[in-house]
Amino acid sequence: MRKVFSRTRNCETYMENIKRSRINHVSSEISDEIVADDLELIRSCFQCGTCTGSCPSGRRTALRTRSVIRKALLGIDQVLDDPDIWLCSTCYTCFERCPRKVPVTDIIIKLRNLATQKGRILTPHKALTHLLIDTGHGVPINEKKWSDLRESYDLNPLPPTVHSSPKAVKEIQTLVNSLEFDKLVEYKPPEKDSKKEESKKEESLKSADEKPMRKSRKIMVKK
């Protein structure tokens, strides 16, 4: 039976030649995490740069995919703090073109998971996760005009999704809670009435004191 990423499995014979002992000196906590997630072909990267050359984001930003992969393999922690890993639009062009079948895009996604665990999730992204937990949709109907728009095209004001089923929203919340995703993205359930106002005040005081650790770095857009 073909396993998850058959592209990784197809290369088993030559993977045998890339023995752990041979590349032990470049193994790191980060690369171990990546390898543990079925992405062991990161070790076969020979730094040719096809990924960087194919990258539509790298053409206009500081993202250098080849360098991201190298840093991940060498375990240079800074790669997780680097905002560049969030510039990938996950178009999978590098993934398709890599002559060594390195699943580049999936590795970047894995790095983002590790970065999120370090609290490096970007603020707008965190807000999106809260929408998902509150409504079950990443892009919900949160204004009347959206249900009015549906009606103008002869559709029910709410689609037959989580929007029509409070039970379904509960199911999402149960899963999110059980997987501790809510903790990961610092989600707090909406509180009721008077309590809400107070906690809002506290919140704003808090956030004034605790500035996020993230370095602000301007992203270059080439002209």
Added chain:
Amino acid sequence: MSHEEVIPPEYSFYLGCVIPNRYPFVEQATRNVMNELGVRLKDMEGASCCPAPGVFRSFDIPTWLTIGARNVSIAEENKADIMTMCNGCYGTLLEVNHQLTHDEQKRTFVNEQLKKIDRKFAGSVKVKHLAEVLYKDLGINTIRDAVTRTLGGLKCAVHYGCHLTKPSEIRPWDGECEDPKFFDELVEVLGCESVAYRDKQMCCGAGGGVRSAIKEVSLDFTRHKLEMMREAGAECIVVMCPFCMLQLDLGQIEVNGIFKDEISGPFAFPVFYYTQLLGLAMGMHPNELGLIKRHDLKGVPPYVNQEPLLTQIFQKLGYDYKQLQKQSVKAVS
């Protein structure tokens, strides 16, 4: 042979987020066109966000897998394969379904979670994109036969979108992702011309959480694509993904603003979802295809005005846009 009863093809209709909640006319057009083609669509009651592969998968893979599996389990209850209209949803649901069918460890993990909400992932359905349903399941010849009038050589810039063809290994296009042809063929059977433009397979820029967090970068992708489409003489853009649609539609207005001094002039390409044009070529009424605006809501799609181009197209088909609009507003009120 002739005694065999023809069972109409049936799919679990996965809506996602952007289509039902922002671009509902795509939902309307697709429901009506599929009905006309004799395809039965079963709603997926209580389905959630897929969850989006660029954002939610980037934050926590186990959560992404589990919520994705919950959506698949709804289709399993429906006993019908999934049909999605969105490349992002396709990316998630196909990958989740593939991983969980092939990896017992992951499946066990996910099913332990799903048990808490009385659900189970069994791996009994397939995940298909609308493009696959049209081109392969029904077949391009069926589409060709369903077309009753031509759209008069309308010059279309076809935008595939990344996750429709990539990663190619688990998709039905025989590994082709650098120069696929199926979408162009689907557009050309309508009597349209699919114009060749540079960097056609390039990303629109919206994915991977780039639009939501670093919008200027995502719009620079879009700016480039729009310039290439203009250079090739396109009259409109045709998509099969609502997130690409949003980026190319609303994105045009945004590009016209922030890149004002760098572009060769403001862009005004109407963006159509494929089923809207397909329905028109099948002889369906524009009102069934979400092509007539009959509301006065502000700040809603389509953001680029479609009226001038539609007026031209409609003239060839014997409709009058203004008159249709008047009639349909009356009919609604």
